[in-house]
Amino acid sequence: MKFDNLIIGGGLAGLVCGIRCAQAGLKTGIISKGESGLAFASGTIDVLGHGMNGQVLHNPLAGIESMIASKPKHPYGKLGLATIVSALEWFQRLSDDMEMPYRPLSEKSNHLRFTALGVLRPTYLAPESMTKYPVMNAAGDVKRIAVVNIEGFRDFQPDLMAANLRRHPEFTHAAITSHTIKLSARLLNHRDPNTMRSVELSRQLDNDLAISMLAKAIKAAAGEVDLLFIPSVLSMDHGIERAQQLSAMSGMRVCELATLPPSLPGIRLSNRLYQRFNRLGGLMMAGDQVQDGDIADGRIHSLKTHSNRQISLTADHVVLATGSFMSSGLVANRHEIREAAFGLDVNTHLPRSQWANAQFLNGKAHAFSGFGVETDHLLRGYKNGQLIENLYCVGSVLGNAQPVEEGSSGGIAIATGWAVAEDIIQKSQSEESIKGVGDNVC
Numbered sequence: 050m051k052f053d054n055l056i057i058g059g060g061l062a063g064l065v066c067g068i069r070c071a072q073a074g075l076k077t078g079i080i081s082k083g084e085s086g087l088a089f090a091s092g093t094i095d096v097l098g099h100g101m102n103g104q105v106l107h108n109p110l111a112g113i114e115s116m117i118a119s120k121p122k123h124p125y126g127k128l129g130l131a132t133i134v135s136a137l138e139w140f141q142r143l144s145d146d147m148e149m150p151y152r153p154l155s156e157k158s159n160h161l162r163f164t165a166l167g168v169l170r171p172t173y174l175a176p177e178s179m180t181k182y183p184v185m186n187a188a189g190d191v192k193r194i195a196v197v198n199i200e201g202f203r204d205f206q207p208d209l210m211a212a213n214l215r216r217h218p219e220f221t222h223a224a225i226t227s228h229t230i231k232l233s234a235r236l237l238n239h240r241d242p243n244t245m246r247s248v249e250l251s252r253q254l255d256n257d258l259a260i261s262m263l264a265k266a267i268k269a270a271a272g273e274v275d276l277l278f279i280p281s282v283l284s285m286d287h288g289i290e291r292a293q294q295l296s297a298m299s300g301m302r303v304c305e306l307a308t309l310p311p312s313l314p315g316i317r318l319s320n321r322l323y324q325r326f327n328r329l330g331g332l333m334m335a336g337d338q339v340q341d342g343d344i345a346d347g348r349i350h351s352l353k354t355h356s357n358r359q360i361s362l363t364a365d366h367v368v369l370a371t372g373s374f375m376s377s378g379l380v381a382n383r384h385e386i387r388e389a390a391f392g393l394d395v396n397t398h399l400p401r402s403q404w405a406n407a408q409f410l411n412g413k414a415h416a417f418s419g420f421g422v423e424t425d426h427l428l429r430g431y432k433n434g435q436l437i438e439n440l441y442c443v444g445s446v447l448g449n450a451q452p453v454e455e456g457s458s459g460g461i462a463i464a465t466g467w468a469v470a471e472d473i474i475q476k477s478q479s480e481e482s483i484k485g486v487g488d489n490v491c
Contacts, residue, residue: 051363052078052332054473055352057339057390058370058378060085061459062444064322065136065466066368068143071329073474078362079331080354082338085319086376086445091172091307092281092314093162093179094151094463096137097125098171098456105171107184109460110134110157122449124461127426128468133460136467141174147321149289154181165205165280165306167196167213171456176314178292180276180304193224195271195301196278199254199263200231201245204309205280228270236262247282247313255284260291264298274301281305281313288317339390342367344432349391349440365480366439366473369393369430370466373421373445386420388446394423394431396448414454421448428469441469 054070056063059081070077097109101119106112113133117126125133144151151174154160160181161169175181183189194214196207211227214220237245237253253259260283267277277299283291288305296303307314327333340358343350351361371378371390380389386397386404397404397420404417422430422442430442443465445452452458 050078050360052076053364053477054078054366054368054470055080055362055364056368056370057352058085058368058372058376058444058446059323059333059335060370060372060376060444060462061087061318061322062462062466063368063370064319064326065140065463066370066443066470067331068322068326068329069139069467069470070473071326071331073470073477075474075477077326077331078334078364079326080334080337080339080352080362082336086372087315087319088312089310089375090312090315090318090459091162091164091170092176092312092318093172094140094174094459095171095452095456096133096159096173096460098159098173099454105161105184106159108157109159109173113460120449124428124447124450124465125457127424127428128464132468133464136464137174137460139467140463143325144174144176147325149176149317149321151176154183159184163210163278163304163306165210165308167210167217169217169219173460176289176318178281178289178303178305179314180302191220191223191275193274194220194226194276194278195267195274196225196227197267197271198227198229198280199250199282200229201237202247202250202280202282203245204247205306207278210278210306226271226274228267230263230266230270232259232262232266246311247280247308248285248311248316250282251285251288251313254282255287255291257294260294261298264295267295267299267301271301277301277303278306279303280308282308285313286317286320288313342391344391344437344440347435347438349437364439365477366441368466368469368473369422369440369442369446370444371446373418376445378446379421381417386417388422388430391430391437391440392432393437393440393442394434396420396423414451418453419449419451421450422446423448427472428465441473443469 053075054077056079067079097112159171196211198205198207207227211225292303337354337356342352351363405415444462
């Protein structure tokens with residue numbers, strides 16, 4: 050099978066790259082071995098949440114500009130600020146087309162989002178169902194807050210979130226209560242209330258009757274409040290609309306919270322991106338995994354996958370978007386860390402004793418979380434020191450970044466995926482122009 054562009058990995062970076070290439074009319078395929086990291090994600094887009102001294106950033110783009118000057122090998126440093134801004138603007142337009150708008154609180158500004166533990170985290174883009182709080186004066190005029198769970202849902206603890214909220218300096222003036230709402234067994238229709246997860250619960254609540262009953266139960270338990278926190282369990286596909294419906298019925302501002310995996314906001318984003326890629330004519334090869342590739346003379350010529358070992362896949366351009374350790378894009382043993390698909394060069398130049406901090410949970414970034422594939426300025430990978438001209442790398446498989454400490458994982462995924470797609474599109478168009486000239490001459 051022949052492609053213009055073949056992407057390995059179906060996470061945020063791979064889908065962004067695939068969608069942009071498909072928009073340009075390139076024959077594009079994505080090989081995805083399973084659920085992507087989006088199922089574990091908050092559903093928001095972190096671009097750069099913390100500066101180099103750890104402070105929360107108001108303006109992530111200004112922070113990126115400073116980072117580029119001091120860390121030229123960082124993925125942002127290889128792209129440049131203008132490319133990053135263009136990628137984020139494109140993603141916002143794409144989210145509009147997917148009818149799930151992602152917006153910042155204000156132009157060029159981070160905002161704060163709540164986690165299910167009641168901790169505030171800086172982020173840049175978020176869907177409408179997640180209340181955005183300014184970095185300064187986050188509480189604003191909120192005086193009464195209710196944290197609500199549904200009985201039987203085990204992956205959210207409202208008492209714990211409420212307790213942490215009360216400790217936050219911004220919310221010491223607010224009256225904060227926690228409640229667990231019991232809905233009728235007939236409505237929920239589950240066999241064992243102790244095994245209910247977000248996906249199962251969302252199937253039971255995704256209807257007008259359930260939302261109406263939930264609104265009445267919340268009003269009866271919580272009374273009049275300014276802000277209602279509820280776990281993201283209202284709907285798999287229409288969570289934003291259901292949150293707005295619950296808000297209208299209850300008379301409260303509703304903020305849905307991403308919970309322990311599976312995280313519905315992350316899955317929702319993944320599903321919309323998959324649907325957009327398919328509608329653009331892209332081919333998704335789900336449940337498959339690249340076994341090896343034919344690399345010779347500085348190019349990758351073909352791929353073989355686990356499910357189709359007898360069939361070679363060929364492409365003019367290949368994009369590696371397999372992620373880091375969690376998704377097995379990088380694998381480690383006691384002596385080495387390597388890139389799993391092709392054995393590309395990785396930036397593990399430190400001795401083994403310095404890969405991790407002496408205290409694992411001391412709040413400081415570990416060296417190993419900055420390990421990843423070495424690339425040139427166009428994000429093309431190396432193997433044994435030789436550049437592979439048509440093999441690009443995007444997202445968290447890249448080295449020289451600390452996405453967790455920086456709060457930059459979503460921005461790196463979108464910016465690198467989009468930038469590589471633009472380079473591939475430009476080269477494909479140039480090749481077509483040269484081919485057209487050759488045909489005319491003949």
